[in-house]
């Protein structure tokens with residue numbers, strides 16, 4: 001079964017809440033295995049074995065958190081092997097302007113790996129109902145696209 005991998009880092013729980021909603025949305029779609037991992041459990045093999053990849057991070061100094069970047073840097077071992085996959089990104093930030101910059105940095109990572117970014121979700125600090133719904137929609141959209 002095709003797999004959708006959601007990988008995130010969260011220190012104070014806001015990005016984690018978003019990851020849970022993305023997962024919930026994706027699980028609505030039958031025929032896709034949805035796996036959600038904290039970044040310290042993730043491996044390059046997780047990316048290689050997935051048709052969809054969604055990354056989430058808090059905004060730290062207008063970028064993704066070092067914990068996620070450290071994982072990303074290790075994925076150089078599968079560079080060139082992820083082309084054609086689909087994905088998305090999400091972040092929780094203190095301000096919308098800085099959060100947008102983090103979303104761009106996350107998108108650049110997927111783009112660099114040849115993964116098409118279908119959607120981005122930003123929550124300013126704690127996700128409200130609107131952002132939670134956007135997260136669910138992101139998960140569902142990417143899962144549906146995996147099925148074609």
Ligand SMILES: Cc1cc2nc3c(=O)[nH]c(=O)nc-3n(C[C@H](O)[C@H](O)[C@H](O)COP(=O)(O)O)c2cc1C
Nearest residue numbers: 010011012013014015058060061062093094095098
């Ligand atoms: C080290 C650090 C750096 C941060 N840098 C920014 C920043 O540049 N811009 C911003 O809007 N918020 C910044 N924040 C706020 C976080 O993005 C925000 O609190 C977020 O909700 C944390 O997500 P989490 O609960 O998933 O850990 C920073 C927080 C920390 C701890």
